[in-house]
Amino acid sequence: DQQVKQNSPSLSVQEGRISILNCDYTNSMFDYFLWYKKYPAEGPTFLISISSIKDKNEDGRFTVFLNKSAKHLSLHIVPSQPGDSAVYFCAAYAQKLVFGQGTRLTINP
Amino acid sequence: SAVISQKPSRDICQRGTSLTIQCQVDSQVTMMFWYRQQPGQSLTLIATANQGSEATYESGFVIDKFPISRPNLTFSTLTVSNMSPEDSSIYLCSVEGATEAFFGQGTRLTVV
Numbered sequence: 001d002q003q004v005k006q007n008s009p010s011l012s013v014q015e016g017r018i019s020i021l022n023c024d025y026t027n028s029m030f031d032y033f034l035w036y037k038k039y040p041a042e043g044p045t046f047l048i049s050i051s052s053i054k055d056k057n058e059d060g061r062f063t064v065f066l067n068k069s070a071k072h073l074s075l076h077i078v079p080s081q082p083g084d085s086a087v088y089f090c091a092a093y094a095q096k097l098v099f100g101q102g103t104r105l106t107i108n109p
Numbered sequence: 110s111a112v113i114s115q116k117p118s119r120d121i122c123q124r125g126t127s128l129t130i131q132c133q134v135d136s137q138v139t140m141m142f143w144y145r146q147q148p149g150q151s152l153t154l155i156a157t158a159n160q161g162s163e164a165t166y167e168s169g170f171v172i173d174k175f176p177i178s179r180p181n182l183t184f185s186t187l188t189v190s191n192m193s194p195e196d197s198s199i200y201l202c203s204v205e206g207a208t209e210a211f212f213g214q215g216t217r218l219t220v221v
Contacts, residue, residue, distance in 0.1 A: 043201055
């Protein structure tokens with residue numbers, strides 16, 4: 001049972017535009033959500049997080065939105081830059097971290 | 110933050126053999142976590158390693174297949190035993206900070 005789902009395996013965005021990565025979850029016990037970025041041959045690095053008591057958290061070009069009623073969160077990157085090309089994982093925490101399958105983001109110049 | 114060194118970074122192994130992956134953290138931590146990422150899949154928690162006690166394994170993972178050592182508060186090893194091609198994955202160790210998890214760079218294992 002996939003408790004955290006990223007339904008888009010890949011996304012291609014033009015440089016300078018907005019990238020929107022989506023994530024859905026099923027477990028209402030999740031109370032903390034995170035986004036990680038992963039480059040090839042490297043471990044995931046933390047990007048941004050949000051607590052379930054909030055609906056938005058912003059850090060520079062990165063904004064995470066949480067819609068608890070829809071059990072949906074999204075990561076917005078604006079403006080997108082070529083260095084943002086990576087695989088992005090959303091993760092949710094109840095008693096342990098549960099990861100989505102990842103979305104490969106490609107930023108085209 | 111925590112800096113995690115993991116080795117080897119990659120290996121190609123024959124089926125039926127075993128590989129031990131090492132994970133070193135630059136600070137003392139109570140719990141260390143081992144994850145697996147199969148091709149095209151999400152990261153899946155294998156087990157939690159506490160110093161001084163046996164590791165706690167997630168459903169679908171057993172100690173005979175993935176023995177873990179945790180000799181001190183900065184080091185852990187994961188062994189992938191009696192490997193088959195289905196074990197070809199990226200294996201990552203991780204520690205938890207106050208608000209996020211930190212990961213090693215991963216070990217890319219290919220079993221032939």
